[in-house]
Amino acid sequence: MSFYGLVDGSQASLTKYLGALSGVDQVGADARAAMLATRSIKTTSKRWAINTAISMVDLTTLEGADTPGKVKALCNKAVRPDPTDSSVPSVGAVCVYNDMVAIAREHLDLIGGGHVGLAAVSTAFPSGRASMPVKIQDTQDALDSGATEIDMVIDRGAFLSGDYIGVFNQIVQIRELCGSRAHLKVIFETGELVTYDNIRKASFLAMAAGAHFIKTSTGKVAPAATAPVVLIMLEAVRDFYQMTRVRIGVKPAGGIRTTKDAIKQLVLVNETAGPEWLTPALFRIGASSLLNDLLMQRMKLDDGYYASPEYVTID
């Protein structure tokens, strides 16, 4: 299967497609990202940005110690982030490990949270070190349990050793499995891809293989969603839109903990991909502690004095 007719699945066509990419100007990307991070967003714009950022959060718990109770609490928080204020929008999605999907599905349906997405991390997350049949079974399992979004990791070992067609075919297979049942997010783990050139290459590879979203990191490796990395991925989706008229989403994840960080991401989106991307359908932020900081900043805007972490729920 081939998407957009860009790559027909052969080694030769993928090499030709990726070979057409130019390298990333590393100094330029760093400087551009740093410059955009200095923008100051205040008052009504800040309120809009906070609400938009809340609606874009993929509220995540990916711990070995996750319990059904914790996942249910997370679902409650996702649907109604501030129990005392119904004007706070729901988040974009809940993101959990595979075996927690059924519990989250049942609970979201129970509390009327059908509008909140349910993302499952898949394909031997976070390392991606498993055989293809295992990865397919992993994904099938999540889909059968009711996931609406699949966050798959790419095989970084294969990518770094130059087996691009192997990585490409894995993404295609998972995308076919998702079909129309679930959106596919492809995680690169940019902290392990070493260079900006690799990040651009991985972005175009994943988009041509049918990804709905490209995602920076698992959250298990630092550095994760640094501003230049997100900038490069946003440039990639912008350029891909020029080629195909299809808009691919971007999801930075890992290391975005404060409202300031989140607003910087929104500035990057607006100035790079464009305002069309400022929607939860095309931009998500993978985070856990970020949501509380967004809520505290929102309280500060409403009340006129600084909030305390003691007045938001612990997740």
Added chain:
Amino acid sequence: MSNRIYVKKTYKLFINGSFPRSESGRTYEIKSAKGVFIANPSLASRKDLRDAVTAAHAAQAGWNKVSAYNKGQILYRVAEMLEGRRAQFVDEIVSVTGLTKIKAEKEVTDSVDRLVWYAGWSDKLSSLSGALNPVTGPYYNFTVPESMGVIAAIAPESPSLLGLIDAVAPIIVGGNTVVVLASTKAPLSAMSFAEILATSDVPAGVINILTGKQDEIAPWMASHMDIDGLDISGLATTSHSAVRIAGTENLKRIYSFKSADPGRILAFLENKTVWHPIGL
């Protein structure tokens, strides 16, 4: 070298163990008692206060875990360092306030002694203020004083050094962390005291010192939800009611003290009661 230009110190804030300028970029002018320009210290903004509270909040759990004995030792260490730099503090107090050298020396001596005095309270608080309560049943019932969290304080205009120590030391000796606004007119000794803190064993964020105006900073201290208590001993009485109104909104414990006594320490401690079965 008679043409050498004197290298003047830039007086900055002390937040989280480092010395940033005010994020607002504002400064104000300090003049000697005779009207001669001395320095441009930072004029702290409400965002500097916010940053200081964030730092104090992050440092509190760690500082609270330090044993009482060790807390006392660390405060004593601060006194040692102050003793070693007496001359600098005497000079700063004389130049800014116009006090005589003898009076300035007495203030520094009192400051060192006051630090040692507060240090001594550290490992005695729980025995003096705590209790073993008689209860019906096979249980021990203890009441122990525990830290509240982040406390803010307004140091008095004068004495600038001794007043600062009276504001800071009783708060931290019980395991709280502090954000203090130093004397507006005479902030130099406060910022030099910060240099002592930075090189003593007080962990970063436990003591944060701002310089600026009371009427700008004090109401923000009172309304900040993440500040658990407020010492307004140094606040001008004209600002008291505004601060109390803002602090009542969030049930903040607000106290004012006239002298150095153990009540200053206990005011910012909470009594917690623990049950424990006898024989286990």
